[in-house]
Amino acid sequence: MAQVWAYRMQGPGFVERYEVPDDTTPLGPHKVRLRLLVAGLCGSDMPRFNGTVVGRIPGPLSDGAPMHEVVAEVLESTSDRLQVGQRVVGTTGHTGLCEFLTTSDSLLIGVPDELDDVEAVTIQSLGTVLRAADELPDLSGCRTAVIGAGPIGLSFCHVLKQYGAGHVTAIDPIDRQDVAIRYGADEFVRMNSRHWLQTLSADERPQVTIEAVGHQHVTIGNAIAAVAQGGFVYGFGTPDDDDYVLDYRDIYERNLTLSSGHTIDDWPTVLEKGRDYLLKHREDFADYVSHVVAAAEAQTAYTLYARPQVGRLKVAIVNRDLTGS
Known part of the structure; x- marks a missing residue:
């Protein structure tokens, strides 16, 4: 069986990359299987990363490295809204940082052609x-x-x-x-x-x-x-x-x-508002993602985001090589 990469917590403040079997389970209704393009880190991911979670955190917990903001490509779909090959943006419901994932189409919308993958990751947080x-x-x-x-x-x-x-x-x-x-x-x-x-x-x-x-x-x-x-x-x-x-x-x-209150329903409307606002004020948000880190260096991205510092705003993890080779 083919293996794909994912990340899990190794301990407070540390993530490790490992291989998992590719999920070939048939999709249920209104589901999409995605290939990660960009993951956006968020302050709500940090309690899990730092190992300081005490109270209830909305959404299911997993063993994966905490992540819920995504831009991704649809590989399979039983959705009447989202098509194979389409780029989508939204939330995964805290499924963790991984190469491929399956989630509900109710958590995603399509990405406009004029936005690149890194720009588009801003839509989710802006919508909230x-x-x-x-x-x-x-x-x-x-x-x-x-x-x-x-x-x-x-x-x-x-x-x-x-x-x-x-x-x-x-x-x-x-x-x-x-x-x-x-x-x-x-x-x-x-x-x-x-x-x-x-x-x-x-x-x-x-x-x-x-x-x-x-x-x-x-x-x-x-x-x-x-x-x-x-x-x-x-x-x-x-x-x-x-x-x-x-x-x-x-x-x-x-x-x-x-x-x-946090966003728990009607994600398409929330995401559409974020998309429209970003398109209207695109130049203003040009530097919103301050750091782009390759998935192979995910530990660097998490460590960077965990400590507030001058010059560090949004951190994006991209599923590609950044060396230019």
Whole structure:
């Protein structure tokens, strides 16, 4: 039986490549078999990679190296939407990093011809940001803040500005001044969210605050504490723990709204919004993928993404040789 490559966790912070038998199981209804072209790494993959998962993570878990954002080629299909030979983009439901995979057609859409494979991987995460932004109040003229200026935070900066926000502040301890301004922030504050909170005067408090960090209760707590009276807080960052201690009295007495949630259904609509937005603002997102790493060097890609650093935004893993040979 033919062998194909896949990656699995070797231990916290380490992945290893291994060979598995090619899956020849007949497809069920509305399924596609895919050949990976590009995998995009995401902050929600990092708890598994780092071995720090404590609480419930949406979607099935596997033994594979964590990965769920893909651009791929359809090899087999029982879908009435997706055809053999078509490039598709979407999510795999956390099936792991592997050369070939089988998933539901409800998690994917086609990739426009004008986008290359690496560009297209942005569609999935951008679509989830737009889904969240549609739950925000009217942003016209609002003072807003985004805690975390990584790839997701930068997408929020861009979307908030396009949705009419009057002022966007991006907060991050990593120096992302230039890139934050390019993505729509009016102001970049280089400090952690707790220190930023302590600097705010009453008239500087945002009416809408986005928490785009996740993995801890501190940043969502600071987002709540920072927002203005009657303000709106959206928690986008993935929680690692089941239980968070938040100041409910503050939420109650200041008439705040706290909202959150991850994308669990209607993926085609979410992905179509991401696709259309990316096509409209393609030049703005030209540097969104900052690093492209060959699949043979997946450990390098994961290690790079696990540590926030200047110049590192989205990391893409490509299923091809990058040596030019």
